[in-house]
Structure formats: structure tokens, C-alpha cells
Amino acid sequence: FPPPPPPRPLADDFEDQTPGERPSGSSLVVNEDADAGRGNVRVTTETAASGRQSVKVTDAPGQKAAYNPHLYYRAKLSGGTVVGRFALRWEAGTTLSHEWRDAASPYAAGPSLSVDRDGGLRANGRETLRLPPGQWVRVEITCPLGDRAKGAYDLAIRLPDGETRAFRGVPCGDAFRELRWFGFVAEGHNAGMFYLDDVAVTPLP
Secondary structure, three states: OOOOOOOEEEEEEOOOOHHHHHHHOOOEOOOOOOHHHOOOOEEEOOOOOOOOOEEEEEEEOOOOOOOEEEEEEEEEEEEOOEEEEEEEEEEEOOOOOEEEOOOOOOOOEEEEEOOOOEEEEEEOOOEEEOOOOOEEEEEEEEEEEEHHHOOEEEEEEEOOOOEEEEEEEEEEOOOOOEEEEEEEEEEEOEEEEEEEEEEEEEOOO
């Protein structure tokens, strides 16, 4: 029998989606009162890292869960090295996180980024840099999985001025060995807003 085809990369730039609607291609969890203004996820033409459209994630008080709204992509990658990329525009006062998870119960988390209300970005608890408000940055995470997993990953962030800051060998725990969940979370109960664009998950050959 021929070998199975390589996993297809995930890529989402939101250009072919309808502004004002919830993005397709990802799974969303929003408050049931989202349309009343209590947090939401929508395709927008307000700003974009490339092209004309992006996704706007709006957080708001009054939601039952501090981790809503959030959106995530499903994957099924258990070996080799995987590169996750996305463009992020953080707005002042917003708290958010990005995480890779497996399918265990309880799940094991791998690369995990968090941004506090002042723009401080931590990679699995490690201080990295402070994000500029209202500007696009590009994030790249390279993480080996399966037999190649080392309990660590590499992080690169390209700032608006073109400078790239690299953080090598960020520890993420030995339990994480496969990627099933690639998500973005509006954290907390405060009002906030961030934008996403050019989301991609690519297995390296």
C-alpha cells in the first residue's frame, strides 16, 4: 500500500468570508447573549495584517465564563515538527491567550502564550516582550511532536518595525506530544478587543 498522504496545512486569512458574520473554518464558543453585545467573534474590514479582512474578537463583562469568547481550530498532528503562525493586533487593556492542546482528558497543553492588560507577553510563564497597542505583530511557533518532542518550542515575534525577537527552547512540559486544538481566548471579564489574521498550522516536510 502507498504511504498515507502528508497532513494538509491549515490556513485561514478570512478574505473569502462575509464581513459582520462569524468566521467559518474554525469552531467558536461565544456567550449566548453575544448579539446583545456581551462579547463576540466577527469577520471585519476594520483592519487587516494582509489583504482587507481579519477577525475581531470582542470581550465584555457579564459573560458566565472568563474564557469566552474563544475560537479554535481542530488538528490531528502527532509527529514531525509543526509551525504555527498568526498575525495579532492587541488593543490596550485586553487580556488574551493562545494555546496548543492535545485530546487527552484532562488535556495536556503545549505552547501557551498570554498577554496581560498592559501588553506583557509571556510564553509558558516566561517573560518575553511588551506588545505595542493597535499594531500588527506576527507570531511564529515551531514545536516538535511525537517522537521528536523535547518538551520545548521556539518562538519568534516580528514587530511592526520589522525587528524579529526570537526565544529558543521555551519549556512547555513533556506531556504534550500531539496537536489537536489550536485556539485563541479572550480572557477575563473585562472589556477588551483583539484582531487575528493569517492563521496557519503547517507540518514541516
